[in-house]
Amino acid sequence: MNGFLELFADYDIFGAFWMNIRLTLLAAVGSFVLGTVLAIFRISPVGSLRGIGTAYVNTIRNTPLTIIMVLGVLAVWGQLKIEFFQDFDLNFFTYAVIALSLYHASFVCEAIRSGVNTVPLGQAEAARAIGLSFLPAARLVVLPQALRGAVTPLGNTLIALTKNTTVAAAASVAEASGLMKSMIEFNPDLMIYIFLTIAIGFCIIVIPMGILTTWLSDKLAVAR
């Protein structure tokens, strides 16, 4: 027990987890917006848009997140010298949010597309029959039903995103896994407490997400 007290006294553990939460929230918004656009691309009647959507999903989904993160910092920042902000902390935070958003957008896109598949074809046909063109039909009829059907896969993506925020350590963001490295380096005597602290911390963040997902998917399911 003293081990935990010592760790919490010496290191800013809450601050580090708060960083993971902020990364999660911003990247969740970013990937949801981009993922929805990609999903619309993939179900659109325009061939070239479908091609773009498919190409994006297949490329990004099959690239390891670490590669995207490291490429952003090592190549785009390190060599091309593109800076979003003068302040380094903010700059790298932005890089990390962008990398996480780009990566998870491909999963969000596929989750929404799986939701679209739960909407009976008749719904889209009926929407077109009352005179709605593609975008209004998607916005007003298909996507609202699709999102309800996609709650579970979207929740899974969110959970994966939460845990993947630890990769942001590669982009110089001071989050929980980076802090864990420092703690191991300087307090190897407390190794077991360090592991428990980080593991329990993530459980506390992630378990409610799982419960919320299950509850929402029951509540929002479209009764057919």
Added chain:
Amino acid sequence: MRKKLLSTAAIAASAALVLSACSPSSTEEGGESGGSETAAGGETVRIGIKFDQPGLGFREGNSDPTGFDVDVAKYVAGELGYTEDQIEWVQTPSANRENALEGGEVDMIFATYSITDERAQRVGFAGPYFVAGQDLLVRADDSEITGPEDLEGKNLCSVTGSTSAQKIKDEFASGVNLVEQGGYAECVTYLESGQVDAVTTDDIILAGLAATPENSGKFTVVGNPFTVERYGVGIPKGDEQCQAINDAITKMKDEGAWEKALTANTEGTGYTPDDELNSGPEAEMESCEA
């Protein structure tokens, strides 16, 4: 049911494969023919080093490791009665050093292992065989930065999980911009491209980085160390070889082999270890009692 069992077994087998792929390499089994006239008989000694720290502990593939840590390790092992082919090199990254000693995976560790009270609770230390200090690596044409105070408003790189960069921010230059990366190699590319103005860690590590063929002549170590890091030999707690290792290090220093190894591994960087640190009270050997 049978099918389920089979697939469980398959998963377990593949997990074991993955795990064994991650465990420290133990490719060199040599030394059986080492001869019984040596004090250690036909036994091998497993020495933990870093594989990714040029100038200190560096190894590509299965080639012979190089670096100052390696040279000291060879000398000490020689004094303990082991021939060079009785040495089995094991990779011990920073986070794994205490576990490797406690679990008996290695007999001793020469891996830029600073002696600290927290570590001494789990492992024993002989030495120190070198006293390093935190310093700065800058571009060779940069004469502006002569110490940590000059970093105000500059960009500084270090690795995740060390507090060296944070220390500069807290104690010397609050206006410094920090970037933390997975390894020093990344930091060096930023230093070269101009995105950062300095890289910080222990002076000898910086000298080792600057001495690699691809970096030769591009960077210099400032040579103004502002902390004290005593590199010890990590051994299991209560190991009786402690005194013998201390004697070997003292002998190596007296014989001049220590100086020679140091010069050879930092050649061309203009780096000289801090004399004050390496002959002062900080270089006193650890007591081997308790």
